[in-house]
Amino acid sequence: MRELSVVIPNWNGAEQLGQNLLKIYAFLRKSGLKFEIIVVDDASTDDSESVLSDFSFAETICNKKNLGFAKTANKGVASASYKHVFILSNDIVLENSLEHLFEHFDRDDVFAVMPQVKLIDTGFFAYGKRGVKWENGLFKVEEQITGGQPVNTLFASGGSAIFKRDLFLALGGFDSLYEPFYWEEIDLSYRAWKRGYSVIYDPRTFVWNTRCGVIKQFYKQKYIKHISGRNSYLFVWKNITQPELARQHILQLAPSFFEDVVCGKWRFPVCLAAALGRFWDAYSKRCIEYCECRRSDEEVFALVNSSESVISNTKQSAAM
Missing domain, CATH: 3.90.550.10 (Spore Coat Polysaccharide Biosynthesis Protein SpsA; Chain A)
Structure with missing residues (x-):
């Protein structure tokens, strides 16, 4: 059982x-x-x-x-x-059998598996597979359309995914560096990917999202955007350890800062200033990530952006 x-x-x-x-x-x-x-x-x-x-x-x-x-x-x-x-x-309700999700854990390297999430009011797709786009020194999460087969995904949602408990705890769980919210689930899965583990999205199982999350209910959109922006920088400073990518990120900071100032936009300067307040915490953890990683950042990018079905990998593991 x-x-x-x-x-x-x-x-x-x-x-x-x-x-x-x-x-x-x-x-x-x-x-x-x-x-x-x-x-x-x-x-x-x-x-x-x-x-x-x-x-x-x-x-x-x-x-x-x-x-x-x-x-x-x-x-x-x-x-x-x-x-x-x-x-x-x-705000999540379970709908159909979880067996497909459990099957992936027959592979020793699988850290987490998440189902498709649908909106209960409309039955429409809400979210599923995510990938990454590295652009101008910035780490951008993007939704990726898939078919009906299980595939790699950048991260498992912190509100609708099954995790291996022992590995979750070994990784330290969700990092409070990002509090009050956002990016901690991306961070956790990414660290698992860097250490040689996998995160799977399986659309054959789905759950219902019954309403808009509590964050959007209690916080203003402007504040949410600032927190998300701040945490995107903290994520890069902590996790992107490949030297060339880190260099690209550093080189884009000053141009982006002055471009926003000249245009009268203050989101980037505000987010950057807030992130700098937690820089040393992020940097100390970066040293740990550098020592623990088994894959380069670009190797992880390629894996999470792949649209190849992982079913064959699961069957091969189960047969061994």
């Missing part, structure tokens, strides 16, 4: 928990899996704690103060009992 720990980080998601948690439990009961559900509440100020008290089937961990997504999710994974952990946002 397969075993699965479901970890749900929650902050002010009382409404979503009330709507979705029982559906997740009912799905798992029918799945044939041995499972547990762990909800880690990040010091919510809404009725989350009261809502959770109605669901005795879920283990609840309550942070005494708000720690942010990374630390909250890490706490849930550390508390999990089983070797595979499904980290779910509180």
Whole structure:
């Protein structure tokens, strides 16, 4: 019997928990899996704690103060009992069999697998495979259209993916360098790729996204863009260790800065200044990444941008 720990980080998601948690439990009961559900509440100020008290089937961990997504999710994974952990946002509902996702873990090198995510209101595709575009010294994440077969992906979503628990913990989990949010899931998967592991997107399994995430609900768009911009620089400073790519990045900083200033745009200077405030933290971790990497950045780019099906790799591994 397969075993699965479901970890749900929650902050002010009382409404979503009330709507979705029982559906997740009912799905798992029918799945044939041995499972547990762990909800880690990040010091919510809404009725989350009261809502959770109605669901005795879920283990609840309550942070005494708000720690942010990374630390909250890490706490849930550390508390999990089983070797595979499904980290779910509180607005995600499971729909069809997880067997296709589990099959990939027959390969020793697979770190995480994520399904296709669809919008429940429309049934339309929300997100799936991502790749990377290195352009003018900048690391850009891009959506990539695929067919119906499982393929490599840049990263596994922190709200809808299954991770190998032991490797998740060995990598240190989501890095709080990026708090309060964004890029920590890209960082974690990228570090796994650099160390020789793989991250898979399998569209044969899908989950429902029931609403817009809590971040967009509670934060202004301008602030979200600034945090994302800041974290994109921190990611490069920490993870891009190939000398030529690092040189390209450094050379584009000054031109980009002055171009924004001349045009009266301040997003780049603001994001860069905010990132510089965390430079030494990123740099100290960069030294670790440099020593631990088994693949070059360009090798990772090629792997995550590949559209080749990984099914043959999975079958070969299972047969060995």
